[in-house]
Amino acid sequence: MIDKVRKILGLPSRKTGNKIVLSVEKLERRVALLENGQLEEYSVERSTSRNIVGSVYKGRVKNIEMGLKAMFVDIGFEKNAFLHFWDAIPAALDSGIEEIDRPSKKQGKRITAKDIPRIYPVGSEVIVQVTKGPIGTKGPRVTTNLSFAGRYLVLMPFSDRSGISRKIEESKERDRLRKILRELDIPEGIGVIIRTVGEGQRARYFVRDLRFLLDQWAKVEQEVREFPAPCRVFEEPDLVERTVRDFLTEEIDEVVCDDRAATDRMSEMVGQISRRARNQIHFYDGAMPIFETYGVQKQIDDAFHRQVWLKCGGYIVIDETEALVAIDVNTGRNKGGRDVEKTILQTNLEAADEIARQLRLRNIGGLIIGDFIDMKSRKDQQMVYNLMKERLKRDKARTHVVPISSLGLMEMTRQRAQESLSDTIYQNCPYCGGRGVVKTSMTTSVELHRNLNTVMRKYQDTIHEIRVILNPEVLKRLKEEDEELLVELERRYAGRLVFRGDPAYHHERFTITDATTGAELKP
Known part of the structure; x- marks a missing residue:
């Protein structure tokens, strides 16, 4: 309660011990959220693979799969994006949002899944937002229910629903925010949600945030008109900007960044909303890496x-x-x-x-x-x-x-x-193929003995000397424990076996060749 009073009076909140630490390098940007020194959130963004979740594309419907109740949309990626019919229908608000009725709300015709193939036939253009990036062999997943997050609001240009985050629990505060929401000048057919960070904020901050989001949407509409499909019409902000938008709340005491340009950019962004919050952002120019100084790197390694x-x-x-x-x-x-x-x-x-x-x-x-x-x-x-x-x-x-x-x-x-x-x-281990284990020396020995038996029987009349190349560890086991079996093979097929260890050979690999010609012999 005291913190809420301090917020309303414009006084700084009590210290929480929470920090955001940003490391900005040419190849990689990292952000860590510390709570009393403990690592609680960690994000990485690399220059070679920007996060596309949240970005908006003007795409073209390539094919419709009625069995899947989905369509595949070309948005300019190697694999077409997956758009389920349910993601193409105007969505209800999430259960974590309380819907608030606004004046002059018109009821449009209800769209169902069976209407989607008619609305978006093959070859038609569609505006979509990425909800899930490409994972493995799958392309991105998209929706037509666009949303743009601001500092305190979320704008939904294709929805007429508005609401307040249920994480704001105090009834008087919810009543105050309902009043603010109803008084906002929101265009017809557009929805707005008050985010959790909006708790305790003044009405003018919401007005300013709404103006920013509407300007952003106007730019997207202009891009849609000017450029042919497939193309990107809105790029989700980078990690630095998302950090300010999503993590810099009243519960954060300090934001520390080791890049001067990124620090200045964050200060400018925050200053547009709250001048007092600019004092929370600091540039780090210490000799040690910033993640070492704040004890982040060791926690990452351990975690x-x-x-x-x-x-x-x-x-x-x-x-x-x-x-x-x-x-x-x-x-x-x-x-x-x-x-x-x-x-x-x-x-x-x-x-x-x-x-x-x-x-x-x-x-x-x-x-x-x-x-x-x-x-x-x-x-x-x-x-x-x-x-x-x-x-x-x-x-x-x-x-x-x-x-x-x-x-x-x-x-x-x-x-x-x-x-x-x-x-x-990480990537799959090239040695074990991602299994996390390799065959034991005994298993490889058994397989080699089985193959040698087949090869020597097959070529006993034509090839009398056979060379085997294998990993030195497996060769060591053969000499120490399987020598009698190998001598028995030589005696049975009247042949000679020559072994050579090669450290470059995988633990599970061996090659059986004609010792005279070098040709590989298959079982």
């Missing part, structure tokens, strides 16, 4: 291990697969005392807190299965579930979680707008 330790001594193991993300919870060093149930509950509660944090840090999306340690008490299970729900409320991505099942599993979904951070930073 992205497969195994993440908990304060109690337990740990979680995170495995990302194509189908889902599996998270296993273990007691680890937290063996506890006599009260085993209390130890298990403590570990599971810490795990729930850390899982919610890791989902944000790693930008993990899709289906997530948490395998918690079995709890006999329904009360304990409910406590872990409630904590997970509470922690997920902080997530800007849409999430859904269901209670722990009888098997001790908690199922969650998280909106997947783009590749996870691990997919951005």
Whole structure:
């Protein structure tokens, strides 16, 4: 309550210990959100692969798949964008938004999925916004329900619905914002949502933000008129600008950036809205890298291990697969005392807190299965579930979680707008092919023995000396443990085997050749 009074009076809020740290380099831009020194959010943007989620394109319908109830739209990418019929219908507001009736709201004709092929036939132009970037072999996913985020408002040019974020909970404040929303000069057929950061802000800030967003939409309309499809008509702001828009709230004490141009740009953006907020933005020119100075780099290195330790001594193991993300919870060093149930509950509660944090840090999306340690008490299970729900409320991505099942599993979904951070930073290991394991020396030896038996029988009348090239580790095992088997092969087929170790050979690879001609011999 005191903080809200200070906000209304224009006084600075009490310190929260929250910081935003930006590292701007030529190849990569990184932003970290710290809460009392702990890394809570982390984003990366590279100069070679800008984020396209939020960008708007003028596209052309290439084909319609009635079975999928979807169309594919050429927006200028290698793979056509996927537009589901439901994403081409004027959408209702999200459940997290309270809809507010505005004066002079006209009711248009209701459009259904069966109308879409008639409205957007093959060859027609369509204005779409990217909701999910290309992932793997899939092209981007798009919608015709455009939205443009400002500092305090979200503008929806093809919607007549307006509302207020339900995360603003105080009833008097909601009444005040409803009044402001109804008094805004919003053109007919356009919708507006008041964002959570609008809580406690003065009416003139909303007027200014609306004017900015309407000007932005006017520029998009001009681009649509002037350029042929496919083309981009609006580019989502870069990481620096999005940071100011989405993260710089009253709860942030300081923004520190190591690039002078980016710092000045942020100061200018913030100054257009709040002069006082400009004092929160600082340029860092220290000798050490900024992420080292603020302790971010070590936390990043620790956070992205497969195994993440908990304060109690337990740990979680995170495995990302194509189908889902599996998270296993273990007691680890937290063996506890006599009260085993209390130890298990403590570990599971810490795990729930850390899982919610890791989902944000790693930008993990899709289906997530948490395998918690079995709890006999329904009360304990409910406590872990409630904590997970509470922690997920902080997530800007849409999430859904269901209670722990009888098997001790908690199922969650998280909106997947783009590749996870691990997919951005890492690639499949070229040695193991992404499996994470290689065949043992014994397995390779068994396969080699099997192939040699076939080859020597096949060529026993024509080739009498055979050379085998293989990895030195496998060769060592052959000499130490399988020598008798190899001698038996030579005796059986009256041939001679010559082996050569090559460090460049993969652990699972071997080549069988004619020692005289060098020709490879296939089984």
